[in-house]
Every structure is written in C-alpha cells, then in structure tokens.
Amino acid sequence: MENKRIAESELIINSRGAVYHLDVRPEELAHTIITVGDPDRVPTVTKHFDKIEHKSQHREFVTHTGYIGNKRLSVVSTGIGTDNIDIVLNELDALVNIDFQTRLVKDQLTSLQVIRLGTSGALQDSIPVDSFVVSSHGLGLDNLMAYYAFENTTAEKQLLEAFRGQVALQPGGANPCLFAAGEDLRQRFTDGFHTGITVTCPGFYAPQGRMLRGPLSNPNLIDNLTGFSYEGHRITNFEMETSAIYGMGCVLGHQCLSISAIVANRIRQEFTKDGAAAVEALIQKGLGIIAGL
Ligand code: R1P
Ligand code: URA
Numbered sequence: 001m002e003n004k005r006i007a008e009s010e011l012i013i014n015s016r017g018a019v020y021h022l023d024v025r026p027e028e029l030a031h032t033i034i035t036v037g038d039p040d041r042v043p044t045v046t047k048h049f050d051k052i053e054h055k056s057q058h059r060e061f062v063t064h065t066g067y068i069g070n071k072r073l074s075v076v077s078t079g080i081g082t083d084n085i086d087i088v089l090n091e092l093d094a095l096v097n098i099d100f101q102t103r104l105v106k107d108q109l110t111s112l113q114v115i116r117l118g119t120s121g122a123l124q125d126s127i128p129v130d131s132f133v134v135s136s137h138g139l140g141l142d143n144l145m146a147y148y149a150f151e152n153t154t155a156e157k158q159l160l161e162a163f164r165g166q167v168a169l170q171p172g173g174a175n176p177c178l179f180a181a182g183e184d185l186r187q188r189f190t191d192g193f194h195t196g197i198t199v200t201c202p203g204f205y206a207p208q209g210r211m212l213r214g215p216l217s218n219p220n221l222i223d224n225l226t227g228f229s230y231e232g233h234r235i236t237n238f239e240m241e242t243s244a245i246y247g248m249g250c251v252l253g254h255q256c257l258s259i260s261a262i263v264a265n266r267i268r269q270e271f272t273k274d275g276a277a278a279v280e281a282l283i284q285k286g287l288g289i290i291a292g293l
Helices: 041-046 082-097 154-166 221-227 242-252 275-290
Strands: 032-036 051-058 061-068 071-077 113-122 132-140 177-180 194-200 233-239 255-265
Touching: 032 041, 032 275, 041 061, 041 071, 041 275, 082 242, 113 242, 113 275, 132 154, 132 233, 132 242, 132 275, 154 177, 177 242, 194 242, 221 233, 233 255, 242 255, 255 275
Parallel strands: 032 071, 032 113, 113 255, 132 194, 194 233
Antiparallel strands: 051 061, 061 071, 113 233, 132 177, 132 255
C-alpha cells in the first residue's frame, strides 16, 4: 500500500501535539497498556505503581503512565462498548505507528501489548462470582469489525462456523465475528484463571438476555450460549469490549488479552457482594504478572 500522508481530518492532532480523543502524545505512552472500562479504575490500578510520570484526561479517556520497578506501563480507560474501543485502539496504534510530524506510517512498526482488566458476567454454573476469566477468544455480536478488512485464521473460522451452526441469533440481528487472544500473553495467565470464549455484546440488558421491562427478541440467547461446545471450547462469559480489542489487535498487529473479574453469574442468578474487592483482587493478581512481561 502507498504510504500517503494522512490528512488533518483523518488523524486529528490537537494543539498539544496529542491525539484527539485520548489527548496523549507519543512520548506519554508505554508499549504495554492496561485498558479498563471505568475511568475511576485508572487510579485504582496506578496506586500500585512505584512512579507515575504522566496523567491526562479527555472525556471518558483517562491515561496514566508510570512504572512498576523497571516496567513502564500505561493505563487507559475506554468507557463502555466496542465503539469506544474503535477510538482507543486506533489512537493507541497511531501514537506508536504514525509519525505525527510527517503524518506518514512509520517504516518500523511497533506491536503493543494491550491487556484489558474488566468486569463480566459468567455463563457457566461452574464459574462463580469473584473468580477471574481469561478470554481465549472474543466473539462479537456487535458490528464494529464488519467495517474492517481482516483475515481470520483457519482455527478461528472453524470455531466461528461451529458457533453459527449451534447458536441461533435473532433474525436480522448480529453477524458474529471471532478473534483469538494474543497467544504469548494468554499463556502467562493460567494459574488461578478460568479460560474460555468471551461473548461481546452491544448492550448490557437485552443484548445480554436481561429483561427488566423491555421484552426480548431472543429469549433463548443465554441457554444457547451456555450450551455451545466445540472441540473443548466453551463460552464462559459476557461483556462489552473484548471482541473489538482482539479484532483491532488482529487488524493493526498488536498482542491483546482480556481478563475479567466475574461480578455476575447469570446461570446461578447471583451478583457479587463486593464488586470493588473483586476488581481490586484482579488488579493485584494481574499486575503481578504484567509487571514481569
Ligand atoms: C458494563 O457494566 C461494563 O462492565 C464491563 C463491560 O464490558 C462494560 O464495559 O467491563 P468494565 O467493568 O471494564 O467496564
Ligand atoms: N459486565 C457486563 O457487561 N455484563 C455483566 O453481566 C457484568 C459486567
């Protein structure tokens, strides 16, 4: 592809020389990045840092960059949903792979490590609240990735095909997509973690089978997801960002992993008694591994 100068309207750089939504300059970003949904979760992660060298906030995007020992890390809040992940992953990529002076893609590309520390609802009876799930795959029921060109691996295609065969989605609804986790990262998070396919939904209520007053077009969604099985793979949990992080990682060449604290079990119909404690436990366990990456 021709390396054409990227216009001011396409990559927006503010008067500080920072990328538009994140308000972060290239030198303010580490190459290992923890994403969290809740902006207030950023300081709950970086309170464990030995040193914080940069803090910025624009809209729901809070960024802290600092160190645990010699390991430089950035923590970035994404807000909720895959539409926000489109913004965050593109801007993180631009910060390392586009020269902000020339507006050209760099000759030497950088592959970031992106690790989501989030919350989620379990879809298996055997995955209790307050436990942790590592997403082997993100299976998107939103439509973000339909806007990008990408090639799935054969293994991803087979798993997606099995999903299409076993799980009936509402007519006219989602066109599912599926992406695997960054394998090197995933292998670092095994002891004390459940592992499975994470379904990423375009909402918290009906898109996750929750009915308050709005009736469901697909009342069998949870049962069908829980019952899915293919060559040892099963669906462990629901949330709202993972498939987009993995999909954008595939498109842009970054290593991505999503880890969730289970705050709800949808089969047992239970909710954690202390969500903050569950997230704090995930942060402490996660940072213990991330600091050594
Ligand atoms: C919904 O409550 C939010 O919680 C989960 C979902 O993915 C969604 O963003 O993750 P976070 O706790 O990381 O935001
Ligand atoms: N986040 C979600 O998206 N769903 C849940 O059930 C819990 C957290």
